[in-house]
Amino acid sequence: MHANGHPHDSHHEPAWSDPERTLSPAAVSAVVERLRGALPADGVLASQEELRPYECDGLAAFRCPPIAVALPRTEAEVRDVLLTCRALDIPVVARGAGTGLSGGAMPHPCSVVLSLARLNRILGVDPVARTARVQPGVRNLEVSEAAAPYGLYYAPDPSSQIACTIGGNVAENSGGVHCLKYGLTVHNVLGIRGYTIDGEMIELGGGALDGPGLDLLALAIGSEGLLLVVTEVLVKLLPRPPLARVVMASYDDVGKAGEAVAAIIAAGIIPAGLEMMDRKATAAVEPFVKAGYDLSAAAILLAEADGTADEVTEEIQEIERVLRNAGATAIAVSGSERERLRFWSGRKNAFPAAGRVSPDYYCMDGTIPRKNVGHVLKAIEAMEERYGLRCMNVFHAGDGNLHPLILFDANRSGEWDRADHFGAEILELCVQLGGTITGEHGVGIEKINSMCVQFSPAERAAFFAIKNAFDPHGLLNPGKAIPTLRRCAEYGKMHIRHGALPHPDLPRF
C-alpha cells in the first residue's frame, strides 16, 4: 500500500457530502450579509417565501430549501459569489432553469443556490464560423432561433428545450430525440468558460477543433455542477436540413418492434430520430393529442429522415422497406410538415399525458444495448405485477435509452416507496445487461444510490479525485452525482438479496 494517492483512500470525499452537517442561524446571516455586499439589492434572496421556488428542480419528489439564492448579472458577480462562498466555506449549487429531472439542482441544506438565469444574453452568432457564443442562462431553443436567419440551428433538442438553459445542458450533457444522428451536448459544444470555486477563470476548448493536454472540455460537460461554474458557452451550429419526414409503423409485439429498430441500423441507416412507444403510452396520449396512433398495436415506431428532398425520398423508401420486412402491421408516412408534427406530438406529450392519467409519475432514464429492448419491456411487465403499479414506456429506441414512466399516487401510503424500488430494479437490470443507469437525465441526487451498483469503490474514488482536482474544498454541488463509500454501504445493507451482500468488496464501517 502506498502512503499517498491510493485510489481506495476516502480522503477525497468532501466533508459537505454529509447531508447531516448544519449551519447556525448566525452563520446563515453572515453569508447573506456578505452576499448582499457583493451583489446589487435585487441579487440576493433569503426570505422563506423567496427561497421556496428554489427548493427543487424538475424532480419535485426531492426538496430542500437553500440558505440563500444569489442572482448575479455578470461574470464578475458570479466570481464574487464564488469567492464569498469559498471564504466562508459554504457549498454552492449552480442552477439554470430548474428543469432537470434528477435533482441535480436541488439545494444542499447549507448551500447558496447560484442562479445563472440572469446571464441570459446571446453574445454573438458567427454565421461564417457556424458558432454561437452564449451565456449559460440562454434557453436552448433561443440559440436555434437566433441562428435561424442564417439557415443554421443548434442540434441538441431536449424535450424541455423551450425552458431549459444551455448552462444546464452543459452540466447534464443533455440529449434529445435527434442525438443518434447529431450527437449529445458534448458533440455540439466547442468551448466553455467558467470559474472554479477559487474564482479562477478557466477556458476549455474554443473555436479551434482541438488543443494540447487532457480533454478537460469533455470531462466538464456532464459534470453536473461539481467541477466549475460555466459563464460562457461556444456552441456549434449546423445547417438546417431543408426537409424532414417521418414513418410511423405498428407492431403486434414489442419484441418485433425492437428487432425492427436493429434492422434499420443493420441496413446502414442512421435516422434523424428513432422512437418507440408501447400500447400503454399510446393509449394515454391519444385521447389528448389525437396523433392518429394505432391503438391496436403493441408498440409503434417513429423513424424520421432529414436532408435534401432527394435524400429524404430515398431514405424514407428504404426505412419503409425495412420496417415492412420486420413485420410491421401498418405503416404511415407523413405527407406534410403538419402531419409530421402531428405524428410527433404524441411522443412529445408522453410525459404530460402520464401526468393526466395518473396523479404522479416517476420517469426513469436507463440505457441498454438495443438488442435487449424486448427483453427489458417484458421484465418491466413482470415488475408491474410485483409492485402493483402501472408503467408506460416511451423511449429513444435508436439510442437504447428507455424512459419508463412509473405511475403512482403519492397520497396513497407506500406507493412512492414502491415506485422508487420499481425504478431502482429497472436500473439494476439495465446495468446487468451492459447498460447504464442514466442516458441523459444525469445522476443528481435521484440515482446516487444506483451509482453504487454501476461503479466499484475504486471507480468512485477516481470520480472524487477528479472533483478534487477542480474543487479541492468540495464546495460545488456536494452530495450529488458520486456516492460516498458510506452511502453505498448503507444502500448495500438495504438491498441484501438471497442472503448475500451485493458488494462484498466494499469496506464496511
Add this chain to the structure above:
Amino acid sequence: MSSAPDTALREIQQRVMEANHTGTALRLCGAGTKDFYGERLEGERLDLRPYRGIVDYEPSELVITARCGTPLSEIESLLAARGQFLAFEPPAFGGDPTIGGVISAGISGPRRPQVGAARDFVLGARLLGATGEELRFGGRVMKNVAGFDVSRLLCGSLGFLGIITEVSLKVLPRPRCEQTLALRLSAQDAVAVFNRWGSLPLPISAAAWADGIAWVRLSGAAPAVRAAAQRIGGDALETQAATQLWNGLRHFTHPFFAAEQIWRVSVPSTATLHEPAQAQKLLIDWGGSIRWYADATMGASVRAFASAAGGTAMCWRGHTGETRFHPLSAGRTEIHRRLKQHFDPNAIFNRGRLLATDGRH
C-alpha cells in the same frame, strides 16, 4: 486453464505493480507508429500488444469493443465486412497501430470537422491504473451520463493517467456514395469557400487544400452527392485517385509530410491565413481548421500567431527550442498535476510525454 488474454493482462498488471513499487518509469508501447509524437519517450518498454482481440461487435448496436493491443487493421477489416467503419479515420502512419495507441493519441483524420473527433466516438474504456486495478468508465451504449466522462478524457491522454486496456467505440455505416472534386483555388479562397459551404446543407465529408488545389469530398446518399457535386463544380477525381489523396492525408503518407520540420496549427476555420513564403510549404485540412507548415524558418513565431488567432501550434516533427505541444495555462497545468497525483502518484506511466514537466521535480 486461463486464456491468452487473461495471461497477458495479468503480466501487464504485474509489471505495473512492480514499477509502481519501485518507482520505475514505464513507456507504454503498441506498434510504435507514433513514437515521434509527444514531448519525449522515457522508461522501460511495456509492450501492450499481447493483450489483444475483439471482445464484442454487433453491427446493429453500432459498437465495437476491443482490447488495447488489437491491430487497427483487424478492426477495420471486420467493420468493412459489415459495411461499417471508424468514422474518425485514425491515422496508421504507414504501419499498423494498435487501437490502444490510436485512442491514447486521439488523432483524427480528414472527416473530423463533419463527423467528429476520436473522442466523440469513445463510448467506454477500461483504465489500468498504477495500483494494477482495472477501472471501467462509460460502457457499450450510445448515451451514458453516469459519472464523469472519463473514457473521453482518456482519449488523447498519451498514457498520462494509465493504460487504456479496453475501449468501446461507436461505429457508423460506410457512406453509400462518395465523390471527390478538385478546384484550382488560392489557399485564401479555398478557406473562404470551405467556410461558406459549411453553412449549407451539403454532404461534405472532407475539405483540404494543397499545391494550389482545393479538394472536397462528398459522402452520402447518391442523389445528395450528385446534387452537391453540381453545385460545387470543379473536376471529379477517379475513385482510385481520390482514395490515394485522402489516405495520404489521413495516414500522413502524403509527400508533404516527408518534410523534416512540420508545425501543426489548429485554429478556428475562419482565422486569417498566415501564408508562408512558398506555397508548397502550406497544407490545409479540416475545412480550414488545421494549417500544416513545412517551414523551418517559422520558429517560435508560429506559436504567437496561433495564439492570436484563438488556437494553438504543435511542433509535429523536427526541432523546437520549446515544448512540442503548445503550453497550457497555469490553471490547467495545476488540474493535470492533481489528476496525476491520484491516478499515477509515482509518475510511472509515460513520464514526460504529455507534459514535458511531468515526472521532473
